[in-house]
Amino acid sequence: MxxxxxxxxxxxxxxxxxxxxxxxxxxxxxxxxxxxxxxxxxxxxxxxxxxxxxxxxxxxxxxxxxxxxxxxxxxxxxxxxxxxxxxxxxxxxxxxxxxxxxxxxxxxxxxxxxxxxxxxxxxxxxxxxxxxxxxxxxxxxxxxxxxxxxxxxxxxxxxxIESADEDSFSNGLIEYPHYTKPRVYRGLSVPEVLLNGNHKDINEFRFQKSLERTKLKRPDLYAKWLKNQNQTTD
Ligand SMILES: C[S@@+](CC[C@H](N)C(=O)[O-])C[C@H]1O[C@@H](n2cnc3c(N)ncnc32)[C@H](O)[C@@H]1O
Structure with a gap:
């Protein structure tokens, strides 16, 4: 380009x-x-x-x-x-x-x-x-x-390492939360599910967090996402 x-x-x-x-x-x-x-x-x-x-x-x-x-x-x-x-x-x-x-x-x-x-x-x-x-x-x-x-x-x-596939907006939602080392910082722990190596559980957790955040922070995007989901399942 x-x-x-x-x-x-x-x-x-x-x-x-x-x-x-x-x-x-x-x-x-x-x-x-x-x-x-x-x-x-x-x-x-x-x-x-x-x-x-x-x-x-x-x-x-x-x-x-x-x-x-x-x-x-x-x-x-x-x-x-x-x-x-x-x-x-x-x-x-x-x-x-x-x-x-x-x-x-x-x-x-x-x-x-x-x-x-x-x-x-x-x-x-x-x-x-x-x-x-x-x-x-x-x-x-x-x-x-x-x-x-x-x-x-x-x-x-x-x-x-910097893939854009899961960035906010790429699937109509904003992205899930990220954590890195250490496991506990000022008494705040990394969610257990991210430590167990089970990718199905991790993906499900991330997807749910993505939904939750979008609903909370960007209700406009959430409504659009819901509408698209309904259209694809109709
Ligand atoms: C001070 S602005 C001019 C604003 C213009 N008098 C108006 O009221 O529409 C100078 C330049 O900054 C750029 N600019 C300022 N705000 C922008 C914005 N929100 N998005 C894109 N470009 C912007 C544009 O290139 C614009 O020509």
């Missing part, structure tokens, strides 16, 4: 992708992350990429020319999707992450300040994705969340 990220702060993207699992995935050629700075494409002699809004008001607006030119400079592969990070977009979910993991290239547009000149949307026609109903100062963190979440879904990114 190629991630081409349009950002005024390329170091933010490069630094994050240079650690831990993301770095390993790059070294294994599973992902390739390129940061492209629209400032390198501005025709303004002062290298300006933003200007005051027509109609007045606070903040600066990202100019269309540097973004559109930077976007058009990117070599597109056949199976490519362009995403604008925006609080006005579709909220990110595991389903959307799975969908993006089927592409070979993601072009990500990170905004800043007041956001994009509307003509960037009109010309590029990106899909718009939001991290949630709150406003961040820039699109780099949401872009990194997307890169990270999509990369985890690509074969080879996670070793067996």
């Amino acid at each position: 190629i991630f081409d990220v349009l950002t005024l702060f390329p170091e933010m993207i490069e630094n994050y992708c240079n650690f831990s699992i993301m770095k390993r995935a790059s070294e294994a050629n599973i992902i390739s992350v390129n940061a492209i700075n629209p400032r390198d494409f501005t025709l303004d002699k002062h290298k300006k990429v933003d200007d005051t809004p027509y109609g007045g008001g606070a903040g600066m607006v990202l100019m269309a020319q540097p973004y559109v030119d930077a976007y058009e400079s990117i070599k597109k592969v056949e199976n490519s999707v362009t995403v604008m990070l925006s609080p006005q977009g579709e909220p990110l979910s595991d389903d959307i992450v799975n969908e993006f993991a089927n592409f070979d290239q993601m072009i990500l547009l990170c905004g800043h300040y007041e956001g994009f000149d509307e003509r960037i949307r009109e010309i590029i026609k990106p899909r718009e994705i939001s991290l949630g109903d709150f406003v961040l100062t820039g699109g780099e963190l949401p872009a990194l969340c997307l890169i990270d979440a999509v990369s985890r879904k690509l074969e080879g990114t996670l070793g067996k």
Whole structure:
């Protein structure tokens, strides 16, 4: 998967992708992350990429020319999707992450300040994705969340040790609790069933905990899961 990220702060993207699992995935050629700075494409002699809004008001607006030119400079592969990070977009979910993991290239547009000149949307026609109903100062963190979440879904990114199969949302439920050594910590013991080596019992315990937690912490997901179960057994 190629991630081409349009950002005024390329170091933010490069630094994050240079650690831990993301770095390993790059070294294994599973992902390739390129940061492209629209400032390198501005025709303004002062290298300006933003200007005051027509109609007045606070903040600066990202100019269309540097973004559109930077976007058009990117070599597109056949199976490519362009995403604008925006609080006005579709909220990110595991389903959307799975969908993006089927592409070979993601072009990500990170905004800043007041956001994009509307003509960037009109010309590029990106899909718009939001991290949630709150406003961040820039699109780099949401872009990194997307890169990270999509990369985890690509074969080879996670070793067996970090498998995503049982992660929250993969089966419509949130994950069961985990324990590691020691067996007793501050008087709190690891549930006995996890120590007896009986995988049938362990799986059943984990499944029940998953159900219990989802019902308690995410009643919305639990209702959806129940509905799906009823549909498959009908
Ligand atoms: C301060 S925000 C602009 C907000 C814009 N004025 C609005 O009210 O919709 C600057 C940039 O941060 C990014 N951003 C902020 N919040 C976001 C969110 N919840 N999800 C995705 N991107 C976000 C977008 O790229 C946005 O262009």
